[in-house]
Amino acid sequence: MTDNSPLITAEQFAAQTSAILASVGEVIDGKPDAVRSALICLLAEGHLLIEDVPGVGKTMLARALAASVDATVRRIQFTPDLLPGDVTGVSVYNPVDREFEFKRGAIFAHIVIADEINRSSPKTQSALLEAMEERQVTVDGSTHPLPSPFLVVATQNPLEMEGTYALPEAQRDRFMMRISMGYPDAAAEALMIRQRDVVNPLAAVAAVADAGSISQLIAWARAVHVAPALEEYTVALAQATRTDPSLHLGASPRATLQLIRAAKVWAALDGRDFVIPDDVTALLIPVFAHRLLPARGAHRAGAQPIETALAHIVERVRVPVASRV
DSSP states (O other), X not given: OXXXXXXXXXXXXXXXXXXXXXXXXXXXXTOHHXXXXXXXXXXXXXXXXXXXXXXXXXXXXXXHHHHHEESOEEEEEOOTTOOHHHHHEEEEEETTTTEEEEEEOTTOSSEEEEETGGGSOHHHHGGGHHHHHHSEEEETTEEEEOOSXXXXXXXXXXXXXXXXXXXXXXXXXXXXXXXOOOOOOHHHHHHHHHHHTTSOGGGGOOOOEEHHHHHHHHHHHHTOBOOHHHHHHHHHHHHHHHHOTTEEEOOOHHHHHHHHHHHHHHHHHTTOSBOOHHHHHHTHHHHHGGGOEEOTTGGGGOSOHHHHHHXXXXXXXOOOSSTTO
16 A cells, blocks of 8 residues: 555455445346446446446446445436436526526436436537546536546447447547446346346345445555556557557557556455556456457457457566566
């Protein structure tokens, strides 16, 4: 840990994060990696994009995380007729005071669930850009800060689904991680039928953390040590994506920074106060893949050209030996 270590202890961090993981895991059966990814984004001060077909639990994961944290939560159902002002807020004229008053939009919450984000127009999607990056919104020249902590959990259907709009590169780059839920296995699906036919699983979820404790967890994870050699390794991985012939668009500097932040939380969840190379490579695909674009004709070489390219990059970039120096 650094000299500016947070007030909580390692035991308190482990107990609090374990409680959150267990609480969300009670709702999301058989998907521990997805639950862990959601918590990593929250504690790394990033945002999460969940992409999958309808009905596999994307919104349920977001709602379960929100229910486990005693903080303000808003859900925005993105539809073709949703307007940017519905998200950020609008200025309304008050005839009594003869002044314009700012009416806050749905983005003003600690956890914002952007449901089916790619069913709204690109103009409405772009309303999230400033909020996700700078944690503020600007309306009619006035800037309004957002609550802290602040997390956007967005769900989207695959682009092949009817009525969807592709997220622009600038929007995708704002998301720290993109994950897919996948179909549950047979046992988990059978258990879901038995349990949810009787009661809504979210009804039994009790908050195990609040905004204040989440801020302490964030401070603890931020203080996790990253050796200079490991910082250079992460930069080398990002630079390799920019020169790989199978990729048309490589990882941005924002992606490099967010990979380090996510790796710190990964290490902290594993009970360490320092990052190792395995923390970085474990998160490479969920943090980098959605930001990259394959080169023309790359799809012919395989069904997942981006994942293949990242695997080759990991193989050829030298791993630092003394990663804690």
